[in-house]
Amino acid sequence: MTYCLGILLQDGLVMASDSRSNAGVDDITSVCKMEVIDVPGERVIVILSAGNLATTQSVITELREALGKAGADDLHAAATLYDAARAVGGMLRVVVARDGAHVSPYGDATGSFIVGGQIGGEAPRLFRVYPAGNFVEASARASFLQIGEAKYGKPILDRALSYGSPLDEAAKLALLSFDATMRSDLSVDMPIDILRYETGSLSAANRTVLEKSDPYWRALSNAYGEGLATLVERLPRPPDWRS
């Protein structure tokens, strides 16, 4: 499995992905599922991947090789982030057409992606590319997109995140969403790649890789655990229901 999350905000974007790749619980490894394609001052395109690793790696590699060649797949030439999402979906179709029939006796060849970023004067945008290569766009009303193991990490976002949340708040919530997921699903694991993108900055520099031992990660997770216990203790007690 995998867990990837993209958040669209008034102030920008938060993009995050875990690192676990597995073919069964007895065959796990660590990979980076966040690809950043940027031209500082001009464009930032962040692609998060889930699904068949051979497929998603091929898609990313082919897109990298197409850079600067001015074709429909050239993310350096894409005029809008919609065009970038189309290029990702199109390349996914190419790779699945090539490998799908060969892979299907062994498992699922498909993949899915979250594509977020900003190109030139456009506002930041965020898309989810389905295994079919088509895609949907996030909006103020549906401001986050998830792929992979999405359920455990959703309640904290539903409860506390909105389009108007400041970038730092959204980054905290993204990490708490990963924390919730990793507590229940062994197939999602650290390190976490996380990027905060500020609207108009056209820079992907504010990103890091959080290991389990990272002091900020530990402080956040501990403070949340303690704060939640206190919060629950202070909530109103259920009445006695004996009639």
Add this chain to the structure above:
Amino acid sequence: MTYCLGILLQDGLVMASDSRSNAGVDDITSVCKMEVIDVPGERVIVILSAGNLATTQSVITELREALGKAGADDLHAAATLYDAARAVGGMLRVVVARDGAHVSPYGDATGSFIVGGQIGGEAPRLFRVYPAGNFVEASARASFLQIGEAKYGKPILDRALSYGSPLDEAAKLALLSFDATMRSDLSVDMPIDILRYETGSLSAANRTVLEKSDPYWRALSNAYGEGLATLVERLPRPPDWRS
């Protein structure tokens, strides 16, 4: 879908179930999935149901009809809660053997159950009965069991619940777990049947049905939402990751 939750505590048990039954989103109805079979002062057996409604209703009806007949299915005669779980699993096998082949062209005939309670001098016990009729028991180390739509409601329990939690705290957490689930899954809905069982009481009286408009439910959900927003705001801010 359905969401049912049983919690085993040092102090007793919390049992809760939602009310939505659906055959597609265009065919929904409200049913009670909590069955209480008790002899005050002697035994309390609470059965929560998920899965095919025709199957689970037949299992409960047949078990009700077996009461007082002193057979292996007689929950009034069960010497331990293990025997009660065996009776539930056995009756599930009987019903599936009768209906399964007829139902399978239309869908899944199976069901699952959570069985919790206390019989005489035994400590309170909690079991999860699988569609195969076999079952597992909760313990201090794995103190809650879920059936149906389990994922959205799990993080809050993983984070804040333990075997040593007081009964009232566990009841709050159970309701927050339902709240999280209902925000993401239309196939789980109110009213919620909830029962707090205190060790040694041998009484099932402390239970209620919570409607959406219930003042305690609304106070709890609102206080949690506000408290969580404050908590997240006060968590340490992520550092600037630009190197």
